[in-house]
Amino acid sequence: MRYQIRHALVQYGADTILENINFEIHDSEKIAVVGRNGCGKTTLLKLITGDLQMSNLDSDEECGITMAGKQEIGFLRQVSFTDGTVTVEEEIKKVFAPIFACEDRMKEIEELLKTDSTKALLGEYDRLQKQMEALRGYTWRQDMEIMFQKFGFDLADLKRPIGSFSGGQQTKVAFIKLLLGRPDIMLLDEPTNHLDLPTIEWLEDYLKTYDRAVVIVSHDRMFLDRVIDVTYEIEYHRMKRYPGNYSAFMRQKESDLVKQEKDYEEQQQEIKRLTDWIEKWKNTPSKVAATRSKRMAIEHMVKIEKPRRFDTRAFRALFEPRIQSYSEVLTAKNLSIGYDTELSKVSFALRKGERLAIIGENGKGKSTLLKTLVGLVHALGGSFAFGSNVEWGYFDQQLAVKGPMDPEQTVLDNFWEEYPKLLREQVRSALGSFLFSQEDVEKKMGQLSGGEKVRLALCKMFQTRPNLLILDEPTNHMDIIGKEALEQMLAAFSGTVLFVSHDRFFIRQIATGILEFEGNQVTQYNGTYEDYLQEKRKRAGLSGSIHDQKGSPASSAGTRFSQESNTRSSQDGTTASTGGNTPTLSDVFDKKTYYNPGKMKSRLTRQLEKYEEQLAVSEQKADEIKLQLMDPALGSDYEKLMELQTQLDTEEHNQETLLERMMETESALQELEET
Numbered sequence: 001m002r003y004q005i006r007h008a009l010v011q012y013g014a015d016t017i018l019e020n021i022n023f024e025i026h027d028s029e030k031i032a033v034v035g036r037n038g039c040g041k042t043t044l045l046k047l048i049t050g051d052l053q054m055s056n057l058d059s060d061e062e063c064g065i066t067m068a069g070k071q072e073i074g075f076l077r078q079v080s081f082t083d084g085t086v087t088v089e090e091e092i093k094k095v096f097a098p099i100f101a102c103e104d105r106m107k108e109i110e111e112l113l114k115t116d117s118t119k120a121l122l123g124e125y126d127r128l129q130k131q132m133e134a135l136r137g138y139t140w141r142q143d144m145e146i147m148f149q150k151f152g153f154d155l156a157d158l159k160r161p162i163g164s165f166s167g168g169q170q171t172k173v174a175f176i177k178l179l180l181g182r183p184d185i186m187l188l189d190e191p192t193n194h195l196d197l198p199t200i201e202w203l204e205d206y207l208k209t210y211d212r213a214v215v216i217v218s219h220d221r222m223f224l225d226r227v228i229d230v231t232y233e234i235e236y237h238r239m240k241r242y243p244g245n246y247s248a249f250m251r252q253k254e255s256d257l258v259k260q261e262k263d264y265e266e267q268q269q270e271i272k273r274l275t276d277w278i279e280k281w282k283n284t285p286s287k288v289a290a291t292r293s294k295r296m297a298i299e300h301m302v303k304i305e306k307p308r309r310f311d312t313r314a315f316r317a318l319f320e321p322r323i324q325s326y327s328e329v330l331t332a333k334n335l336s337i338g339y340d341t342e343l344s345k346v347s348f349a350l351r352k353g354e355r356l357a358i359i360g361e362n363g364k365g366k367s368t369l370l371k372t373l374v375g376l377v378h379a380l381g382g383s384f385a386f387g388s389n390v391e392w393g394y395f396d397q398q399l400a401v402k403g404p405m406d407p408e409q410t411v412l413d414n415f416w417e418e419y420p421k422l423l424r425e426q427v428r429s430a431l432g433s434f435l436f437s438q439e440d441v442e443k444k445m446g447q448l449s450g451g452e453k454v455r456l457a458l459c460k461m462f463q464t465r466p467n468l469l470i471l472d473e474p475t476n477h478m479d480i481i482g483k484e485a486l487e488q489m490l491a492a493f494s495g496t497v498l499f500v501s502h503d504r505f506f507i508r509q510i511a512t513g514i515l516e517f518e519g520n521q522v523t524q525y526n527g528t529y530e531d532y533l534q535e536k537r538k539r540a541g542l543s544g545s546i547h548d549q550k551g552s553p554a555s556s557a558g559t560r561f562s563q564e565s566n567t568r569s570s571q572d573g574t575t576a577s578t579g580g581n582t583p584t585l586s587d588v589f590d591k592k593t594y595y596n597p598g599k600m601k602s603r604l605t606r607q608l609e610k611y612e613e614q615l616a617v618s619e620q621k622a623d624e625i626k627l628q629l630m631d632p633a634l635g636s637d638y639e640k641l642m643e644l645q646t647q648l649d650t651e652e653h654n655q656e657t658l659l660e661r662m663m664e665t666e667s668a669l670q671e672l673e674e675t
Contacts, residue, residue, distance in 0.1 A: 325390045330468070513527065
């Protein structure tokens with residue numbers, strides 16, 4: 001156990017963000033934190049780093065944060081570098097300060113050893129050598145250069161001032177520093193944003209083999225499936241842990257919901273049955289003990305919460321193009337794209353109803369191609385042409401999130417300004433289909449999150465009802481529910497779609513063709529994303545899948561969860577059986593032997609008294625354990641606390657079992673009396 005949060009409450013003013021949060025990080029676990037935008041995922045990361053404090057630290061609850069020794073926590077913060085004149089290499093080398101200090105001391109000892117070869121110096125030198133190996137001190141430059149190039153940079157860029165790079169590139173440099181720093185617990189907030197596919201795939205492999213813990217907040221479903229082995233979901237301010245990757249989590253959540261609904265209904269029926277029995281016999285002297293027992297059974301029940309449906313609110317916009325285009329929608333021949341110099345030369349054809357995904361490395365001109373098609377950038381050569389009746393709509397996620405806006409303007413006014421001829425009811429209806437309802441339309445633009453800005457920009461674009469959608473990274477800043485809703489919309493769209501994306505799951509769900517930018521070549525592939533991967537494999541002469549899902553974390557995690565479930569079931573069954581099985585009257589009648597009703601009643605009565613005695617003993621033990629857990633001296637003794645908690649859980653489970661046996665015995669006695 002590296003890190004643990006117990007029963008945390010986080011509030012901003014009167015608003016509760018996180019409530020009764022329990023969170024654990026073990027060894028080299030790769031943990032995903034998922035949930036809707038605004039549910040508190042980034043708040044959790046800030047709590048882990050210490051940027052936020054628990055709101056219930058001064059309460060009497062058993063809450064707190066425990067770490068196993070000193071854990072170095074690394075968090076990719078969205079801040080710019082303070083000194084823009086420092087070269088990238090100098091900035092990255094700050095990570096290796098412990099290595100350089102180690103080297104300097106080793107050189108000092110080497111000089112001292114020329115005249116003094118004492119045992120103490122030799123021992124210190126040996127320790128420093130082991131420390132250098134642990135810090136990867138002998139390969140730091142190689143590690144730095146490999147990682148720098150994997151993030152799409154040239155080695156010559158190491159000599160450039162950090163201030164000469166764009167904000168996105170500076171974020172990549174900060175990411176490189178974090179990875180090279182190799183913290184004990186690495187926190188990543190949307191790590192795949194703005195990374196191209198080759199870099200994302202490299203990052204997956206790196207994190208899977210990383211020998212320390214990683215906590216990831218991400219909406220990239222395929223990335224989570226390939227890296228993660230534990231998933232935490234935040235929903236309705238609460239958090240729940242699921243073994244396995246994202247797909248395993250979704251399967252288990254759906255299964256848990258079905259089971260919870262069934263268990264809830266059964267428990268409600270049982271409570272009603274017991275309550276009705278109590279009301280019927282509460283004034284009968286001979287039923288006092290049984291009535292008390294049934295009241296205790298209701299009181300000791302662990303109440304099952306009424307299931308709430310998944311938080312699946314997402315925008316819905318069922319629309320059809322204003323007019324239909326002809327079959328030939330867009331063609332490009334030797335289209336040279338770029339600004340001052342050519343980035344790529346592109347030829348492709350797009351027909352009605354197709355959904356063409358543009359993928360590839362950053363810096364090759366994917367977004368520039370879209371800007372050229374809509375007239376924001378002039379073509380450097382070649383030609384392109386739209387077909388007859390084509391009406392296009394363009395979405396740019398950079399412009400949607402960071403474009404000029406009046407921060408004091410409301411969402412309603414911002415939309416209405418672009419479509420002034422619409423009635424207020426029409427504006428509200430359009431915004432409502434993209435989840436801006438009631439008071440949301442009165443929110444100020446400066447208060448919107450990135451995901452909300454994306455929804456508003458998409459809402460404005462769809463209002464024109466184009467038959468060709470040109471989309472540049474439409475899923476950036478969207479949560480998973482939003483992505484799934486957009487997938488459904490685009491899959492049902494009768495028009496044509498041309499889009500840039502690095503979200504492979506989204507591409508797999510939507511694309512009917514691929515336009516790949518790779519090296520100096522731009523190649524069009526017909527068919528789905530899987531067809532594209534198969535074709536790439538054929539061309540490369542490889543066998544097997546590029547990413548064999550059979551060996552993915554989803555498969556191993558799912559198997560592991562199944563085994564754990566079986567183990568728990570077995571353990572539960574063993575525990576339940578420790579109280580003995582109470583024979584019911586029907587059990588006795590099933591046997592083809594004679595029985596003595598008096599002896600049977602006596603036996604059942606003695607059994608009931610025995611269960612009551614055992615229940616009293618167990619309750620006393622539980623009270624003693626609770627007193628020990630409240631001892632301040634154990635506040636930092638995590639192993640002892642866990643041992644006591646396990647004992648308490650065992651006693652509480654034993655009490656539940658005894659109560660069940662008591663109810664069975666009472667039912668048998670009642671049945672015997674009535675017979």
